[in-house]
Amino acid sequence: MSEANMGINVMFRIFLLCVLVQCCFGDCSFHCEALSCPCQCYRHDLRCFNKSLTTIGKYPTHESFKYLDFAYNKITTLKKHQFRLPYFKEATALQLSANKIQIIEDGAFEGLIHLHSLFLSSNKIQSINAETFRGLKAVKRVYLDNNELKRLHHHTFKHVHKTLKLLYLQENQIHHIDASTFNNFPQLRTLDLSSNHLKTIDGSFINKLPSLAHIFLAQNRWSCDSSALCSTLGHIEELENERNVLLDTMMCSSPEIHVGKDAVDVLKTIDCTDVFVKQSQVKDNGDNSKGNVNWLNALLVTVCLFLSIMFQFVLFLKLQ
Template identity: 40%
Template sequence: MHRYWKLCIVVVLITVIGNYVNADCRYGCEANDCPCDCLTRKIQCSNKNVTEIGHFPSKAIYHRADFGGNLITILRRHQFKHKNMRNLHELQLSSNHLTTIEDGAFVGLQNLRTLYLSNNRIKVIRRETWTGLNSLKHLYLKNNLIEKIDGSCFEHIHSTLELLYLQQNRIQFISPRAFEKMTSLKTIDLSGNFISHMDGRFLSKTVALSFLFLSKNPWQCDDVTICSTMETLDRNEDIMLLDQVICHGPEKHKGKDGFDVLTELNCTNIVYPVYSEPDNASGKENSNVFLLFFSLILYFVLVSV
């Protein structure tokens, strides 16, 4: 009998505490006009014309958050650094108007596994963009305005990321070092960009890579691109190219499949260029011009004195 009453008391306590937490969760979400399903620990805030992500009740712990289809333009530094966000596993931010992600915006999301940022207006991604995402496995960046991938871009998530979707951006430049330390990366989708040349030697360093998408790019099938990319794929049976690389130029190769061009080339004597990061190169150049200009002014001042 005593056991029965103890069990009843436990059930009542759990119900009361659960209702209190859920009520707090619902109240906070409704205050943001975002109905929550607290049973599944999800913030459901899609298509609400939200312009900025606010704070949510600290008593509730969330596993998923959906802010897709809103009017959010910027993710500010430490945007998600709240106690109730630290167990978030999935974050949906697709189909907003995002143009800027401040450094450290995702700090506090150390357990996040899946991040959706597709269908936005993001132009720049850098190493500091991903600070704090210690468990990230799936990153969706489809249909943005990204133009280049530099060598350190994914450094903070290089050991955990498995799926990377970059299709339908404006990518023209990919550093040969961009993916070389990504030991868990299994899938890369680079289709539908503006890539014309690529040093594909990095493919041999992505040890877990299984699936690659490269179609719908304006490939210029020069010796370096074909020998570094297609020959690497031809020799590495573990990487499956899931679409075709069709040449847009030069004229003699236009319309051909990249693997067919490979059979026409002798890749043994190819000299590969040394690449530099665009930003770093321009920065050094501007710095040198400034120093030269300053030195000349100083020289003429001293001579005139």
């Protein structure tokens, strides 16, 4: 083979190698909204890890990304329809951990109909609205740990409750959970509420989680007086025995007599059946009191109406 042909052959191989590299690992900088974008495209993966991004940006429209990695950036807001773009619609995992996200606009995740895993750990999220997760029809894992959540409302997970299997909420500032927050989660297997500010919860929601296998409640501020402890743990302990639900160690923070004790050990010294009966009686008495008040109000209105009619009748007679 002549030197010229050998040279052409080498150059052709180099050209093929360049094409292969471009197909499998490409620089997306020419497709971003920003003047310079350091993200890289690995066939079906979009890698923007630790690139100082402040927005999601735009990417090659001919691609179909399945893994989106925007972790360790400086993103503060996820805008409405942020991911409703053709090259995101096949995504199965979205990594947004370790940003500075404070605001998630309603419908931000619309379009991600195949997403299975959503990573929002280590941000500054303070609340989740009713429409935050709208459009997520297949999500199985949601990571919201290490944020600034303070309360879980009954509507917080209304768009994802049917498909969720793993929900991580540890290391937030949650101090209240609405009684119906976890109603109708047929597939939920793991729920992590550890390292929050909870003192008591209505543990009866556990009965509405048929697939639950692990629940983590350690490192909270649990009250271990009989009423609070039975409300929190009475139902959970039953399921721990009946369904082998794994429960981690919960330590008492109050009252002073129980501080530092294992809440389950304290529970064993309490007859929760008696506590529930007393709570029911108090509730009934409260309902009866309300009924009595309502009856007295109705009587007072009737008497006032009668006196008013009599006064008008007497006045009519005098004018005659």
